[in-house]
Amino acid sequence: MASASASFALISIFCRVFITDASFQPALVLDMAKILLDNYCFPENLIGMQEAIQQAINSGEILHTSDHKTLAAVLTAGVQGALNDPRLTVSYEPNYVPVTPPALPTLPTEQLIRLIRNSVKLELMDNNVGYLRIDRIIGQEPTVRLGRLLHENIWSKLIHTSAMIFDLRFSTAGELSGVPYIISYFSDPDPLLHIDTIYDRPTNTTREVWTMPHLLGDRDMAKVLMDNYCSPEKLAGMEEAIDAASSNTEILAIEDPTVLATVLTDGVKSTLRDPRVKVTYEPDYVPEVPPAIPDIPPEQLAAVVKDTVNVEVLEDNIAYLKIQHIIGEEVAQKIGSLLLEHVWSKVLPTSAMILDLRYAVTGEMSGIPYIVSYYTDAEPLIHIDSIYDRPSDSTSELWSMPTLLGTRYGTSKPLIILTSKNTIGVAEDVAYSLKNLKRATIVGEKTAGGSVKIDKIKVGDTDFYVSVPVAKSINPITGKSWEVKGVTPDVRVDAEDAMDAAIAIIKLRAEIPMIVKAAASLVAKNYAFESIGVDVAEKLEALLNSGEYSMVSSKKQLKEKLSADLAKLSGDNCLKITDNSPTMLPTDASPEMLIELIKVSFQTDVFENNIGYLRFDMFGEFNQIVVVAQIIVEQVWNKVVDTDALIIDLRNNAGGSINPIAGFCSYFFDADREIVLDKLYDRPSGTTKDLVTLQELTGRRYGSKKILLILTSRAMIVGEPTSGSCQPPNPFQVGDSDIFLAIPTTHSDTAQGLAWEGTGIAPHIPVPADTALDTAKGILNKHFSGQK
Incomplete structure (x- = not known):
């Protein structure tokens, strides 16, 4: 009834208006009525209005009016009265120019x-x-x-x-x-x-x-970070920093929202020291919805798999598998059989694998256990990773899978993972997990340091978004994360060189068992102490069989590990890898050059009370000493031979050849009788020989009457216990490789008493090495002072 009454009231108004001026065009009134019908916010009050107006116009009762302003006023009064709405106005403004106030x-x-x-x-x-x-x-x-x-x-x-x-x-x-x-x-x-x-x-x-769940002030961009950032411990001061930035007049003066987003990004990154956090202005952003896997024919799906996964078998039966996206559990279950047929069946029979993640930039967290499980054993289950999710404040553990579709690659075959600075996200987690499980060697560049999950969160009702890492990986072995810092490769090379480096590592690892076994055999057959040599050989092979050498990546690393293991197993630091290149005197050296070499190799002095001092830090090869013997006598020996007592400083002597020992010791005994210095057992020949003083020497003897402080039975020993080294070792080539093993093959005959090898010699007067010379001088000075 209300709408009908309004319509009739409007008809009456229009009729009255038209009577005042029969010349007025009825079409204008109809146009104005249409404006109301199309735009008035209460359309229910306008039902039947247009038909009623048309009927009134057709009735012939409408007259004309010549005053348009009067018409506008009458129309305004009539419309406001009929619709009971004072907001409606009709005006006549022939010179009106629409003015739009600035937004x-x-x-x-x-x-x-x-x-x-x-x-x-x-x-x-x-x-x-x-x-x-x-x-x-x-x-x-x-x-x-x-x-x-x-x-x-x-x-x-x-x-x-x-x-x-x-x-x-x-x-x-x-x-x-x-x-x-x-x-x-x-x-x-x-x-x-x-x-x-x-x-x-x-x-x-x-x-x-x-009402709004997020408000500026206490519920804005700061809250997005405070509620979602994966490392809450790093958020101290974040709200204050954003407060300062938001009230900064320079920042407020930025009118370009894209520039503002960049400035805010720099500020947040600086505060958190996290390059992953980013503020963007994206008015047209539409959140991505992961597409569902369509029901396509198997042959088309197989073609898709071939395009996204590159698989190849290289020379020497090395598998090459390139992955750009790590699929999740749902996809794996749908296309698993195709992956087995077109990918896995090709690489499974290979002897080693190169997994190329240099171009892997996307992936699903649920795919991590799948990949890791194929390279580990079914039992025991392995705790791969822990993922902390900030929005839910919960931690989920990722474990290896007891059952898989198809056969595992296993743990015995080499696995090399290639990385680049572009490797990011889930692929980084796969690399880091397999590295710390000691299942894979990482070769290439340090990875990007991304996140297992980054969400793009809208800031309130604005067009600003914050990309926030909302979850983080916590490795159960290291207790740390690869995020931000990236995964550091075991072998660091440029990404483009990573493939060649990986192949070289695989080839080296194929040779390692032969090298280690050959080294063990050499030790067992030649080491001076037979029982120890046999024991060391057995234990070295046990280390090889247990996989201790499976992660060696370079010849240098192999040498270092072999030396360390041999020293640990034998307790003998002389049993080690050597370069097999002894220092030789220049064959074309002039007499002047030889004199200078001798001067820098020996140090002499004569102290108070005619006490001589002689220091040299290495025993040279006998054949080399014979060549320069006369020069040594003239330039070194003659300076101390006439002293009343002699201190021989061996505190820094690193040992050397056994050959010159007899000749050197002979200078401190008389020529009238032969002295047995030591009995030496030679393991390769199984013989024992006496080490005796020599009858003929170059230069004069020091004799047996004058006091001597030196490391033999002829001398008083002052200082620290010696290192307990060994008789000079001999070099042996390890198999057909270019590696040489230094093996002590001779030892003092233990039937004559305890040997010094391995235990060292206890001094008569134990003092710190740096005070030994002063102590020796003091002993001798006291002795000579008592004689006066």
């Missing part, structure tokens, strides 16, 4: 700030009562743009009051998008409240207005 978001920042300051007033009144007057409701975009400034300068000053007076008496303008912001500040974040429902007649659409 607030397009205003320069300083002008926008000035407008807000002029339209907002606040005061703290008695009894902790806040007063807030707003004369213009600003919309969403200005609020987001200046949100932190509004919060710091307005809301933060009123939030702690006990009551508030909100003055809207002079509020005559505003934007609808600003309403949720204001009401939300006066409500709780949960549950959300349905504020209003807005019907838009031109588009014939309705939308609901609700």
Whole structure:
């Protein structure tokens, strides 16, 4: 009835108007009526209006009017009265030019700030009562743009009051998008409240207005990070840093949102020291939805698998498998049989594998256990990784799988993983896990240091997004993560050289069992102490069989490990890898050069009380000493031979050949009788020979009457216990390789007493090595002073 009455009232109005001026065109009235019908927000009040007007026009009762302003006034009064809506007006303005006020978001920042300051007033009144007057409701975009400034300068000053007076008496303008912001500040974040429902007649659409779960000030970009960033321990000071940035006038003056996003990104990265966090401005961003695997024919699916996974069998039966995307559990279950047929069946019979992850930039976390499990044994199950998820504040453990589709590659065959600086995310986790399980060797470049999961989160109702790592890997073996830092390769080479390096490693590992076994055999057959040699050989082969040498990646690493293992197993540091290149005197050396060499090799002095001092740090080969014997006598020996006592300093002597020992010791005994210095057992020949003094020497003897401090039975020993080294070892070629093993083949005959090999010689007067010379001089000086 109400709508019908309104229609008849409008007919009466139009009839009255038309009677005043019969010359007025009825079409104009119909056009105005149509504007109401198409745009008035209460269409239910306009039912039947157009038909009624047309009927009145056709009735012939309409007259003409010549005053358009009068017509407009009459129409306004009639429409307002009929629809009971004072907001409706009709005006006649022949010179009207539409004026569009500038949109607030397009205003320069300083002008926008000035407008807000002029339209907002606040005061703290008695009894902790806040007063807030707003004369213009600003919309969403200005609020987001200046949100932190509004919060710091307005809301933060009123939030702690006990009551508030909100003055809207002079509020005559505003934007609808600003309403949720204001009401939300006066409500709780949960549950959300349905504020209003807005019907838009031109588009014939309705939308609901609700309170907001996220507000600028205490629930904005800072909250996105505080609630989602995977390492909360690094967030100390984050809110304060964002507060400072948001109230920074230089930042507020940035009008380009893309530039603003870049500035915010730099600030967040600097605070967190995490390059993965990124702020972007993307008004057209549409979240990606992972496409479901379509039901396509098997032959097409097989073609897709072939295009995404590159598989090849190289020379020497080496498998090459290149993966660019690590599929998850759901996809693996759907195409698993195709992967077995077109990929895995080709690499399974190979002797070694190169897994190329240099181009792997995407992947699913659920695929990690699948890949790792194929390179490990079924039992026992292995704790691969722990993933902490920040939004849910929960940690899930990734374990190897007891059952798999197809056969495992196993743990005995070499696995090399290639990486580059572009390897990122889930692929990094696979590489890091297999590396720390000591199942794979990483070759290439340090990886990107990404994340197992990064979410792009919208900041409130803005077009700004924050890309946040929301989960992190915590390796159960290292207790650390590869994220941010990246995975450091075992063998670091440029990405383009990684393939060649991997092949070289695989070829070396094929030779290692032969090399280690050959070294063990040499030790068993030649080491000076037979029982120890046999025991060392057995234990070295046991280390080989247990996989101790399976991760060796270079010839240098092999030599170092062999030396370390032999020394540990035998307790003899002389049993080690050698370069088999003894130092030789220059064959074309001039007499002058030889003299200079002798001078730097020996050090002499004569102290108080005619005490001689002789130091040399190595025993040379006998055939070399014979060549320069006369020079040594003239340049070295003759300086100390006439002293009354001699200190021979062997504190830094590294040993050397056994051949010159007899000749050197002979200088300190008389020529009238032969002295047995030692009995030496030679393991390869099984014979024992005496080491005796020589009858003929170059130069004069020191004799047996003068005091001597030296490391033999002829001398008093002062200093620290000796290192307990060995008789000079002999070099042996290990198999057909270019590696040589130094093996002590001779030892002092233990039937004559305890040998010094391995245990060293205890000094008569134990003192620290750096005070031994002063102690020896003191002993001799005291001795000679007592004789005077």
